[in-house]
Amino acid sequence: SQKIEQNSEALNIQEGKTATLTCNYxxxxxxxxxxxxxxxxxxxxxxxxxxxxxxxxxxxxLKVTFDTTLKQSLFHITASQPADSATYLCALDMxxxxxxxxxxSGTRLQVQP
Amino acid sequence: xxxxxxxxxxEVTEMGQEVTLRCKPISGHDYLFxxxxxxxxxxxxxxxxxNNVPIDDSGMPEDRFSAKMPNASFSTLKIQPSEPRDSAVxxxxxxxxxxxxxxxxxxxxxxxxxx
Numbered sequence: 001s002q003k004i005e006q007n008s009e010a011l012n013i014q015e016g017k018t019a020t021l022t023c024n025y026x027x028x029x030x031x032x033x034x035x036x037x038x039x040x041x042x043x044x045x046x047x048x049x050x051x052x053x054x055x056x057x058x059x060x061x062l063k064v065t066f067d068t069t070l071k072q073s074l075f076h077i078t079a080s081q082p083a084d085s086a087t088y089l090c091a092l093d094m095x096x097x098x099x100x101x102x103x104x105s106g107t108r109l110q111v112q113p
Numbered sequence: 114x115x116x117x118x119x120x121x122x123x124e125v126t127e128m129g130q131e132v133t134l135r136c137k138p139i140s141g142h143d144y145l146f147x148x149x150x151x152x153x154x155x156x157x158x159x160x161x162x163x164n165n166v167p168i169d170d171s172g173m174p175e176d177r178f179s180a181k182m183p184n185a186s187f188s189t190l191k192i193q194p195s196e197p198r199d200s201a202v203x204x205x206x207x208x209x210x211x212x213x214x215x216x217x218x219x220x221x222x223x224x225x226x227x228x
Contacts, residue, residue, distance in 0.1 A: 034216065043117075043204050043219030044156070089156065099144050099208065099215055100169060105155040 003027060004104035006090060012110045013080055021075040021107045023090035030092040033066055033073050038087045038106065047088075048075075080111045117220035119205050125226045131193040134223045137186055138207030146217060147180055147190050148204040156204070162188065195227045 005024045013019050023033070032051045036044035050057040050066045050073065057064045063076040077084050087108045091101040118137040126132055138145045146161040160170040165182045173180070177196070182188040192199055202224050206217040 032215070041222075043206070043222050044217075045219070046216045049216060093215060099163065099210060100146065100158055100161050101215065101217060102158070103156040 004090060004092060004102060006088075006104040006107045008105060008107070010108040010110055012112060015081060015111055015113050017080055019077040019080045019084065019109055019111070021088050021109065023073040023075065023104055025071050025092055028092065029068065032093060033064075034091045034101065035062075035064060035073075035075050036089045036091060036103075038089060044089055044103075077109075080109075082111045082113050085109055085111050117205055117207055117218055119203075119220035119223050121223060122221060123224050123226075125228065126195055127228050128196055129194045130227075131191065132195045132199075132225060132227075134190040134203050134205075134225070136188045136190070136205030136220060138188070138205070139209075139218055140186070141212070142207035142209045142218070143185075144208045144210070145182060145188050146206040146208070147188070148206065149201045150204060150222070151201045159190070192225075195225075197227045200225055200227050 003026045007022055032049055034049045035047045037047055038044040048057055048059055048064045050064045052068055061078045065074045087106040089103050089106040091103045117139055120135045143164050147159040148156050149159055150156045157172055159172045160180045161168055162182045178192055180190045202222045204219050204222045206219040208215055208217045
């Protein structure tokens with residue numbers, strides 16, 4: 001079955017540094033991968049989508065890479081701020097033609113001022 | 114648009130009671146998803162609908178769980194009878210493939226506590 005792995009340990013970095021989060025998956029070749037942000041007590045919020053034929057996607061201070069050979073996506077936040085502190089989830093489409101997503105367990109990011 | 118609306122936001126009940134969670138998706142979205150989130154298991158898909166029709170309910174844990182979508186603007190998730198292990202945050206999400214591929218828009222969630 002499809003498996004998604006995200007670093008379960010919290011990532012602590014200093015303000016202004018670049019945060020890099022990892023998402024690894026097995027047993028599947030997704031058509032795309034999505035990243036969501038979740039704050040405590042709230043639902044996940046969509047950030048970025050990257051397709052299998054795209055190597056990199058950017059949005060303001062966010063950058064996502066997608067390596068289908070390594071079965072890995074990296075999520076970068078440059079010039080991180082304390083307001084970036086949250087849990088970040090990656091998600092894959094479950095199957096061609098189906099619209100449901102499988103979510104990773106998320107990585108908690110803490111940006112220290 | 115107000116986004117996905119869920120009610121109640123918090124529910125505390127006793128074991129054996131019936132619990133009904135409600136969701137109003139974003140207008141115009143044709144997909145609706147129910148998830149459950151716990152520390153141990155993360156975010157799990159329970160069931161999803163397309164145009165009010167259940168497509169995949171393989172994530173529904175037991176027959177105690179049931180979901181309906183009587184129209185495009187309303188869905189319910191019912192647990193009867195509830196058990197302490199059902200305690201979790203339940204999220205509803207909606208999407209429209211035509212508008213935004215498979216981006217899902219989540220509601221604020223219902224925190225369920227079964228005593």
